[in-house]
Amino acid sequence: METLPRETVVDVLEKRLREEILTGRYPTGGYLPTERRLAERYGVNRTTLKHAYGRLLQAGLLETRHGVGTRVRDFLRLGGADLLPMLVRHSSDWIGEIFEVRCGVGALIAGRAAARSQAAQHAELRELLAAVRTADSGDAVQLADIEVHRALARATGNRVYVLLTNTLFQAYLPVRSALVRPFTDPDAAHARLAPLVEAVTAGDAGAARAAAESYLKATERIMLEELA
Template identity: 75%
Template sequence: MEALPRETIVDVLEKRLREDILAGRHPAGSYLPPERELADGFGVTRTTLKHAFGRLVHAGLLETRHGVGTRVRDFLRLGGADLLPMLVRHSPEWIGEIFEVRRSIGALIAERAASHATVAQIAELRHLLAAVKDAEGGEPVQLADVEVHRALARATGNRVYVLLTNTLFNAYLPVRASLAGPFEDPRAAHDRLAPVVEAVATGDQRAAHSAAGDYLSATERIMLEGLARSRGHRGGAR
């Protein structure tokens, strides 16, 4: 068994401040109250507060200026896609927007891969596709499926597509367990993905684009249904 992580005071304070910022209780561009006032309000030391601030500065939510104060950063204007996992953790509503990008980018990746994939890359794709069918279901199939998509991105010959693919998968991490629906049946997961790989292997760009769109739409529907059920169970538990 894996030991459960223990939250420190800094962890709890960081989470509280992060939620306040993302919920708009500290609007973008506003300055936080003075450190002494915040520390007293939370019942923590200023050292603990500074550690929490440091994490939020690193996350792109705060910026500090010596002698001026700590200001909330306008992350929607200045932030990058690396913020997505944190935003999904704050509000799963972000998933719908991520899926919209996933559909458009995924279809473009498959289309470009069909025109750029080398013989070796096609062989790798078929090998990774077979691994989806051979996995045991659930998380192993989900992870095997991810590797096929990483290979499709590599086959485009454009490294930005690889990084975008990684970014989108990282964004799922906070709710990944609720998105496992399309991967419970290894054979079904394989059969949904196979037309994409075969279209890329034959160099048919139009078919690859269409097959990827069908795959992404089908898996999105199943994942959103699973996410809705997960939310319903949590609501019922309350």
């Protein structure tokens, strides 16, 4: 039997505060009510509130000034991409913007990989591509597909591209199960991805960029249709 995680009071309070911050009940730049008032409002003790605060501070939604109070951080100006998974959980509207960046970055990575990759990386890409076709479920195909894109990023020789690729995958992790439709047919998923791998291993940067754009736009269309 699989043991499902159970929400704690801190989990529930963190979600409640997060939603109220992101929906504007507590506006950007404004200070939250005192801990005593908030604890009374939500029916929790101050220790529980501090634990929830700690998570939101770590996420970048809040900042604390000693002796002054805790206020809502201007995350759009000061935050980083690590906020994206949380923002996607709050609103699926972020997915379209993530996909726009995914397409631009993916095409750039493909071109760089074609220009810079070596024989060993070509062999790895072909092996990972073959794993897409032999995967035995939509979830497994999706994960195999992701590994191809991680390998493409590594093939650029630029570690920042690797981190950007990881960030984009993490961004839509909260809704990944709803984006599985392009991967339910292993043969079709393999056929969509193969031209990209072939262009990269052939060293044709222009064809690789075009193949990446074609692949990313096709899968984006299918995934957005599923979400709709």
